[in-house]
Amino acid sequence: xxxxxxxxxxxxxxxxxxxxxxxxxxxxxxxxxxxxxxxxxxxxxxxxxxxxxxxxxxxxxxxxxxxxxxxxxxxxxxxxxxxxxxxxxxxxxxxxxxxxxxxxxxxxxxxxxxxxxxxxxxxxxxxxxxxxxxxxxxxxxxxxxxxxxxxxxxxxxxxxxxxxxxxxxxxxxxxxxxxxxxxxxxxxxxxxxxxxxxxxxxxxxxxxxxxxxxxxxxxxxxxxxxxxxxxxxxxxx
Amino acid sequence: xxxxxxxxxxxxxxxxxxxxxxxxxxxxxxxxxxxxxxxxxxxxxxxxxxxxxxxxxxxxxxxxxxxxxxxxxxxxxxxxxxxxxxxxxxxxxxxxxxxxxxxxxxxx
Numbered sequence: 323x324x325x326x327x328x329x330x331x332x333x334x335x336x337x338x339x340x341x342x343x344x345x346x347x348x349x350x351x352x353x354x355x356x357x358x359x360x361x362x363x364x365x366x367x368x369x370x371x372x373x374x375x376x377x378x379x380x381x382x383x384x385x386x387x388x389x390x391x392x393x394x395x396x397x398x399x400x401x402x403x404x405x406x407x408x409x410x411x412x413x414x415x416x417x418x419x420x421x422x423x424x425x426x427x428x429x430x431x432x433x434x435x436x437x438x439x440x441x442x443x444x445x446x447x448x449x450x451x452x453x454x455x456x457x458x459x460x461x462x463x464x465x466x467x468x469x470x471x472x473x474x475x476x477x478x479x480x481x482x483x484x485x486x487x488x489x490x491x492x493x494x495x496x497x498x499x500x501x502x503x504x505x506x507x508x509x510x511x512x513x514x515x516x517x518x519x520x521x522x523x524x525x526x527x528x529x530x531x532x533x534x535x536x537x538x539x540x541x542x543x544x545x546x547x548x549x550x551x552x553x554x555x556x557x558x559x
Numbered sequence: 560x561x562x563x564x565x566x567x568x569x570x571x572x573x574x575x576x577x578x579x580x581x582x583x584x585x586x587x588x589x590x591x592x593x594x595x596x597x598x599x600x601x602x603x604x605x606x607x608x609x610x611x612x613x614x615x616x617x618x619x620x621x622x623x624x625x626x627x628x629x630x631x632x633x634x635x636x637x638x639x640x641x642x643x644x645x646x647x648x649x650x651x652x653x654x655x656x657x658x659x660x661x662x663x664x665x666x667x
Contacts, residue, residue, distance in 0.1 A: 343652040372569060378576045385572050393564040395571055402575030408608065409576075413583030414597060415605045421589050434580050436612060443605055488660035491634065494616040495655035498638050499648055501609040513603045517610025530618035534611075541607050542600075549599060556602045 333455035340445055341463040344437045347492040348467035351379055356475020359386055366476030373472035377465055378435055381405045382472075404535055411538065412439040419443065423454035433461035435468075437493075440500045444507075510555040516544055626667040634659045 356369040364386075376382050381402055388398050412434055419442065420427050430442075441464075442457045505514055524537035545552070560568070587593045593601075620628045638655035645651070 375573050393560050398568045399571040399575050402572045406576050406579040409579035411604050411608050415601050431580050488663040491659040492656040495638050495652040497612045499651050501613050513606035514610050517607030521611045521614035545603050
């Protein structure tokens with residue numbers, strides 16, 4: 323019988339390689355975020371606490387602007403809901419995968435950022451690796467990268483000189499690869515093409531600041547209309 | 560903004576973020592049967608969401624100014640090619656990123 327410690331260790335070893343691209347991306351973005359807060363006049367406590375408790379990159383950047391402006395709690399709350407509405411889709415997709423993970427489920431949901439979701443949804447976890455611990459470590463490592471990056475950026479702020487133009491592409495490359503992996507695995511590409519096409523149309527129509535919500539509504543609407551034909555395709559073995 | 564107002568603002572951002580993450584799990588607890596429609600969405604949404612995320616990453620690329628999205632287009636093609644060839648996630652991502660950095664720093 324393998325010890326609990328052994329199970330955890332092997333799950334960590336399986337999870338770590340999957341998170342390496344996120345390490346690069348999160349350190350870059352986290353540092354940028356910390357530096358941004360530093361130069362906006364905030365103590366390093368802010369990026370440190372916010373990266374730990376919010377753990378949602380884009381909304382943390384927006385929060386900096388909110389903190390600099392006039393006090394508007396309603397706007398802070400509704401903006402957050404709008405920017406993060408895509409998490410609702412992640413949750414619906416993970417209902418099954420998070421089942422039976424015990425107390426870890428709470429943390430898995432708490433830390434379900436774009437990257438944790440994408441890795442945990444697509445990773446083919448070997449049969450002999452504990453699924454719950456694998457997903458737990460993917461989430462924990464991502465959280466750690468973001469937290470350390472943001473804190474270091476906040477502490478060293480103006481001392482850091484970036485000569486890393488283009489490094490942000492690491493996130494785009496990762497999502498392209500994840501999209502491709504899913505594409506190669508699935509039996510029907512209707513969903514993938516709809517996601518890509520509708521998002522692009524909405525981006526062109528509504529602009530980069532406002533396209534997510536219309537895109538989500540349109541995706542949901544079209545998928546609902548196509549429920550009957552798609553159900554047959556998806557469950558076809 | 561006072562200290563208290565800052566704490567309230569940050570608290571509301573945390574609350575809003577957690578609401579978007581926990582809501583599906585609160586609405587459809589593991590103990591109860593999930594409605595068929597939601598199960599269907601759980602199957603078809605991920606592919607669409609990955610498409611949305613790709614576009615989301617490219618949202619600030621301008622087609623009418625600067626380099627017209629050319630470096631992004633070239634590199635996405637390269638990442639796809641590399642990945643179909645070697646099927647090594649890290650290689651595709653690292654290779655694509657390094658080439659992109661060289662491209663935007665030295666050519667565009």
